[in-house]
Amino acid sequence: MSLEPLFTEAQIQNKVEEMAARIQADYGDEPILLVGVLKGSLYFIADLSRRLGPNTRVDFVQVSSYAGRKESSGVVQIRKDLDINIEDVNVIIVEDIVDTGLTLTHLRELLSTRRPKTLRVASLLSKPDARLHQTQIEYVGFEIPNAFVVGYGLDYAEAFRNLPFVAILSEDA
Numbered sequence: 178m179s180l181e182p183l184f185t186e187a188q189i190q191n192k193v194e195e196m197a198a199r200i201q202a203d204y205g206d207e208p209i210l211l212v213g214v215l216k217g218s219l220y221f222i223a224d225l226s227r228r229l230g231p232n233t234r235v236d237f238v239q240v241s242s243y244a245g246r247k248e249s250s251g252v253v254q255i256r257k258d259l260d261i262n263i264e265d266v267n268v269i270i271v272e273d274i275v276d277t278g279l280t281l282t283h284l285r286e287l288l289s290t291r292r293p294k295t296l297r298v299a300s301l302l303s304k305p306d307a308r309l310h311q312t313q314i315e316y317v318g319f320e321i322p323n324a325f326v327v328g329y330g331l332d333y334a335e336a337f338r339n340l341p342f343v344a345i346l347s348e349d350a
């Protein structure tokens with residue numbers, strides 16, 4: 178297996194700052210709740226939340242659809258639900274990457290039944306060519322080609338999450 182760098186640590190940090198500025202411009206002093214999707218959003222939500230104002234709360238959900246493989250099983254399960262009641266709350270779902278869109282479609286549906294005040298999505302990465310389920314992403318960091326990437330929270334079988342940069346993982350023949 179080999180790693181081909183895609184975004185450097187500095188490029189990622191600049192992008193996160195840019196995304197925080199856009200969110201700040203949209204919400205002003207309104208309180209917001211960032212909902213991180215575990216575990217991939219770990220570093221993104223940590224960096225993004227620290228660039229937002231004091232009226233920012235953080236909570237997490239964990240869903241599963243991949244289970245140690247590179248392909249989705251097509252089934253989304255909630256493994257850890259929110260701690261915070263989101264009724265009448267400005268919610269931003271924070272994702273590492275949107276691939277087929279399956280996870281986000283289900284999550285948006287589930288959270289919207291709880292009647293948040295607003296519901297948006299911020300994803301650091303998006304693979305538009307891989308989309309099977311159309312879903313809205315209000316804040317996108319980088320659009321990337323349909324390759325398997327790791328680092329900055331993204332894993333392959335739980336490895337590589339802690340890389341400070343994002344790289345394409347390819348299996349050498």
Ligand code: IMP
Pocket residue numbers: 214217242243249272273274275276277278279280281324325326327331332333
């Ligand atoms: P989707 O449901 O197909 O959109 O996939 C969403 C989830 O799959 C993401 O939150 C990631 O956890 C995982 N995933 C999708 N593409 C990649 C990738 O290239 N590298 C690592 N994880 C990925």
Ligand code: MG
Pocket residue numbers: 214215216217218272273274
């Ligand atoms: Mg994820």
